Amino acid sequence: MSYERFAYLYDELMRDAPYEQWVSFVKEKLKKYEIEGSSLLDLACGTGELSVRFAIEGFQVTGVDLSSDMLTVAQTKALNHGLKVPFYLQNMAELEGLGQFDVIGIFCDSLNYLSSEETVIQTFSKTFQHLKKDAIFIFDVHSVYKINQIFMDQTFTMNEDHLAYIWNSFPGEFPNSVEHELSFFVLDEQSGKYDRFDELHQQRTFSIEQYSNWLVEAGFEILEINADFETKAPNPESERIFFIARK
Structure with a gap:
């Protein structure tokens, strides 16, 4: 990551x-x-x-x-x-x-x-x-409960004027693991446009x-x-x- x-x-x-x-x-x-x-x-x-x-x-x-x-x-x-x-x-x-x-x-x-x-x-x-x-x-x-019952297959979002994200969580490769796919949209104050970048975070318990x-x-x-x-x-x-x- x-x-x-x-x-x-x-x-x-x-x-x-x-x-x-x-x-x-x-x-x-x-x-x-x-x-x-x-x-x-x-x-x-x-x-x-x-x-x-x-x-x-x-x-x-x-x-x-x-x-x-x-x-x-x-x-x-x-x-x-x-x-x-x-x-x-x-x-x-x-x-x-x-x-x-x-x-x-x-x-x-x-x-x-x-x-x-x-x-x-x-x-x-x-x-x-x-x-x-x-x-x-x-x-x-x-x-283990949080990984499997709270994160798994859930979508979280934030939407503010200068920053937004979409955070999707999916089952990971291993038992009790999760993959977080995050897409960020960050305001470039000079252009007034939003830059997008993506992150993949993997967690296991x-x-x-x-x-x-x-x-x-x-x-x-x-x-x-x-x-x-x-x-x-x-x-x-x-x-x-x-x-x-x-x-």
Whole structure:
């Protein structure tokens, strides 16, 4: 998939995302498990929205993403806030050489962009290697229910004066996977015409049991499995599943 033009629209498309809830959720869990250090690795950090928010809260943040365009936006955003946040272009399944952290997060269902079991397993292994002893790993994923019952065969749209999109979701190649076909129409202010570009995003999820098994195999102790930003166990219609694990 390409993020070249999408990277510069991402923040506008995600303007209603509950970023404050992610920050609050992480701070709550770190306090609960008495994590005193402040070094945080934000994997698949995208445009750095959460990286910057965590840095403002006093964390020593490092960001990693696979898209150079996303990182360009992230670095500009950090500088605009007067923050020095190092960002690195790396694949989270091939993470190398960044030291060890007090907490590592993969937020905003970014783990669902890994299409194979092998890459998820590799990511858990690399994450384990980059954590200090007793440090915390937090990530969230779409539930199987959300992939199959909310996304599948649905169409979503947005229509504003300067930007519109049509978002169609179809069954993916694998079980519990979905393909998002997005067509964007962006106003060119000079010509007054709309430019169209298309994106294909593929997401795949796995069962709670499968994620749990992979975490344990990687050496983690699972502390909690929550749903939808609340301290409660997932139910069959939970949409976002949170895992909190300790090295």
